[in-house]
Amino acid sequence: MTGRQRIAVAGLGTVHSAPPGTSQRMMAAEAARRAIADAGLSIRDIDGALDLRRTGGGGDRANYSDVFTRVLGVPAQFYFTVGRGGALAGLATAVATGFLDRGLANYVLCVGAVDDYTKSQATKKKGMRGMAHADKEGYWGKPLGDVRAASHHSWMAARHMAVYGTTSAQLGAISVAERSWACLNPEARMYGRPITVEDHQNSPWVVEPYHLLDVSLVSDGAIAFILTTEERAKDCAQQPVYVQGQGFGEVAAELWWEKRNFTEMAVAPAKAKAFEQAGLSGVQDIDCAQLYDCFTAEVLFQLEDYGWCEKGQGGTFVESGAIGPGGSIPVNTGGGLLSNWHLGDLTGWAEGVTQLRKQAGERQVPDCETVLATGHGGELVSPGMCSIHTSTILGVA
Amino acid sequence: MTETEPKPWTKPFPNIDADNEAFWNGLKEHQLLLWTCHTCGAQYWPKAFCIKHENEEFARNMSWQPGSGRGRIFAMNRHHWAFHPGFTDDVPYTYALVELDEGPLISSTIVGEVPESLMAVGTPVRVVYEDHPAEGFSLPRFELVRD
Ligand SMILES: [Zn+2]
Numbered sequence: 001m002t003g004r005q006r007i008a009v010a011g012l013g014t015v016h017s018a019p020p021g022t023s024q025r026m027m028a029a030e031a032a033r034r035a036i037a038d039a040g041l042s043i044r045d046i047d048g049a050l051d052l053r054r055t056g057g058g059g060d061r062a063n064y065s066d067v068f069t070r071v072l073g074v075p076a077q078f079y080f081t082v083g084r085g086g087a088l089a090g091l092a093t094a095v096a097t098g099f100l101d102r103g104l105a106n107y108v109l110c111v112g113a114v115d116d117y118t119k120s121q122a123t124k125k126k127g128m129r130g131m132a133h134a135d136k137e138g139y140w141g142k143p144l145g146d147v148r149a150a151s152h153h154s155w156m157a158a159r160h161m162a163v164y165g166t167t168s169a170q171l172g173a174i175s176v177a178e179r180s181w182a183c184l185n186p187e188a189r190m191y192g193r194p195i196t197v198e199d200h201q202n203s204p205w206v207v208e209p210y211h212l213l214d215v216s217l218v219s220d221g222a223i224a225f226i227l228t229t230e231e232r233a234k235d236c237a238q239q240p241v242y243v244q245g246q247g248f249g250e251v252a253a254e255l256w257w258e259k260r261n262f263t264e265m266a267v268a269p270a271k272a273k274a275f276e277q278a279g280l281s282g283v284q285d286i287d288c289a290q291l292y293d294c295f296t297a298e299v300l301f302q303l304e305d306y307g308w309c310e311k312g313q314g315g316t317f318v319e320s321g322a323i324g325p326g327g328s329i330p331v332n333t334g335g336g337l338l339s340n341w342h343l344g345d346l347t348g349w350a351e352g353v354t355q356l357r358k359q360a361g362e363r364q365v366p367d368c369e370t371v372l373a374t375g376h377g378g379e380l381v382s383p384g385m386c387s388i389h390t391s392t393i394l395g396v397a
Numbered sequence: 398m399t400e401t402e403p404k405p406w407t408k409p410f411p412n413i414d415a416d417n418e419a420f421w422n423g424l425k426e427h428q429l430l431l432w433t434c435h436t437c438g439a440q441y442w443p444k445a446f447c448i449k450h451e452n453e454e455f456a457r458n459m460s461w462q463p464g465s466g467r468g469r470i471f472a473m474n475r476h477h478w479a480f481h482p483g484f485t486d487d488v489p490y491t492y493a494l495v496e497l498d499e500g501p502l503i504s505s506t507i508v509g510e511v512p513e514s515l516m517a518v519g520t521p522v523r524v525v526y527e528d529h530p531a532e533g534f535s536l537p538r539f540e541l542v543r544d
Contacts, residue, residue, distance in 0.1 A: 126482070127479075127481070127482030127485070128480065128481060128482065139412070140411075140443075140504065141492075141504055141505075142408075142409035142410075142411070142412075143408050143409050143410060143411045143536060144492070144504070144505045144506055144536060144538075145408075145476060145484055145487065145490055145492055145505075145506055146492055146504060147409070147480040147481050147484070148480040150478075150480075151474070151476065151480070151492065154474040155472040155473070155474055155494050156472075158472045158473055158474055158515050158516075159471070159472040159494075159518070161515070161516060162472065162515075162516045162518040163518075204477065205475070205477040205478075205489075206477060206478050207474045207475065207476050207477065207478070207492075208474055208475035208476075208477060208489075208515060209474065209515055210474075259471070259496070259502070262471070262472060262494075
C-alpha cells in the first residue's frame with residue numbers, strides 16, 4: 001500500500017422516471033449502466049459494488065441482489081449492502097474508501113433504488129397512507145397512533161417551535177425555497193409548479209405542525225455513482241469530483257434520551273471532521289449545500305447546527321430568502337427531497353456532483369467549487385429520532 | 398344493561414417480547430413500571446443499562462419498579478391523517494411525547510381535554526389506562542392534570 005490518494009466520484013447515473021411497473025432491480029441496473037457510461041468505463045472495469053439500502057443487511061436484499069451479477073454482469077470482487085435510513089451515499093463512500101486505499105478495488109459502483117411511490121399506491125388500496133416500509137416492527141408507538149415518519153419527526157419541529165418560537169410560516173419558507181430551485185430543474189417532480197408561503201399554510205395538515213408541504217416526496221427511481229482513486233479518475237470521461245472530507249455523528253453516542261436531540265442533530269462531530277480534512281474553516285467556504293430534508297425542520301436544524309445562523313435563528317434566516325435562488329447559501333439546488341425526488345442522501349449527492357461539474361443548467365450556482373452534502377437516517381426505537389448524521393465535502397479544486 | 402362488547406382491535410398490535418413483557422403486565426395491573434437501578438435509583442424506559450454505573454450482566458442490577466405515572470408534555474403533535482386505517486375514526490388525535498417525573502421520555506395520545514396549542518410544553522399530565530382484555534393488553538394514555 002502506497003500513500004493515500006483522494007477518492008473521486010468518476011461517474012453518475014440517475015433514473016428519475018421509469019416505465020410503470022419497472023422493478024427496483026431494473027432501475028438500479030439502469031442507473032448503474034448510465035454511471036458506468038458517464039465515467040467512460042466499461043462494465044468489465046467495475047470490480048467492487050455496494051448495494052445502498054435503507055435497511056442495510058435486511059432480508060429484502062434478496063429481492064434484487066442479482067443487479068450486479070445477473071442483470072449487469074459486473075465482475076465484482078465483492079459486493080454487499082450499505083445504508084442506514086437516508087444515510088446511503090455518505091456511508092458508501094466511507095466504506096469504498098477503505099477498499100480503494102488498500103488496492104482491493106479500482107472502481108466501486110454504488111447503487112440505490114426505490115419503488116416507494118409504486119408501493120404506496122398499492123398499499124393505499126388497503127387504506128394506508130405514506131410509505132409502507134415505515135411501519136417499523138417493534139416500534140413503540142404503533143398501537144398508540146405514532147405510525148409513520150411524520151408522526152415522530154413532527155415532534156422535533158414542534159419542540160423547536162415551543163423552545164425558540166419558530167413558526168409554521170418560517171418552515172414554509174424552506175418549502176418555498178426548495179420549490180423555487182425545483183422550478184429551475186426540468187427533471188424535478190415539481191418543475192413548473194411554484195408555491196408561496198400562503199400555499200404552504202393552506203396545504204392540508206398531515207401531522208400538525210407539519211403541513212403536506214413540509215413533507216418530502218414519495219418516489220420511484222435509482223441513483224448510481226462510481227468511486228475511484230484520484231489518479232484513475234483523471235483518466236475518466238468526466239471532470240473528477242473529489243471527496244475532500246468526511247465526518248459522522250451519532251445521536252446514539254449520547255443515548256437517545258438526551259433530550260436536546262429534539263432540537264438539534266448530531267452535526268457537531270461530523271462537521272468537525274469533514275471540515276478539518278477538507279481544510280475549511282467554516283461554512284463561509286461552502287458554495288452550496290445539499291442538506292438532508294426528509295421534512296422542513298431537518299433543514300432548519302442543520303442551518304443552525306452548521307453555523308449559517310445562531311441556534312434558534314433558523315426561522316428568521318430562511319424567511320430572509322437566504323437558501324433560495326439568489327440567496328447567500330444555495331440549499332438543495334435541485335429541489336431536494338421536498339420538491340425534486342426522494343432517494344435519501346443520494347438525491348443531494350447527485351445534485352452536488354452535478355453542480356461541481358457545472359452541469360446544472362439554469363440552476364447552476366456560479367463558481368461552485370465546494371459542496372457540503374449531508375445524510376440523515378437510522379432509527380431509534382422510540383421516541384423515533386433518526387440518529388446518524390453524515391457530512392461530506394465534495395470539491396473540484 | 399349488558400356490558401358493551403369491546404370492538405375488535407383494528408390497529409397495529411404492540412410488540413411484546415421478553416425484554417418488555419413485565420412492563421406490559423404492569424400496564425394490565427394499572428402500573429407504569431420503569432426500569433430501575435438498584436444502586437442509584439435512576440429510572441429508564443424502555444429497558445436499559447444504567448448509564449451512571451458499571452452494569453451486571455443483562456442489567457441484573459436493575460428491575461421494573463412502579464413509577465409515578467406523572468410527567469409533563471415535552472412535545473406534541475396532532476394527527477390529521479390516518480396513516481393506518483385503524484385510526485380513521487380517531488383523527489384528529491393529539492399525540493404527546495411526555496417527560497416523566499423520573500426522567501425518561503414516553504409517548505402516547507392525550508385523552509379527554511386536549512391542549513388547544515401544540516406549544517403547551519410543560520403542561521402536567523398523568524397516565525390513564527385503556528384496557529383491552531380480549532386482546533390481552535392495556536395501553537397507557539395520558540390526560541391533563543388540572544389542579
Ligand atoms: Zn445506577
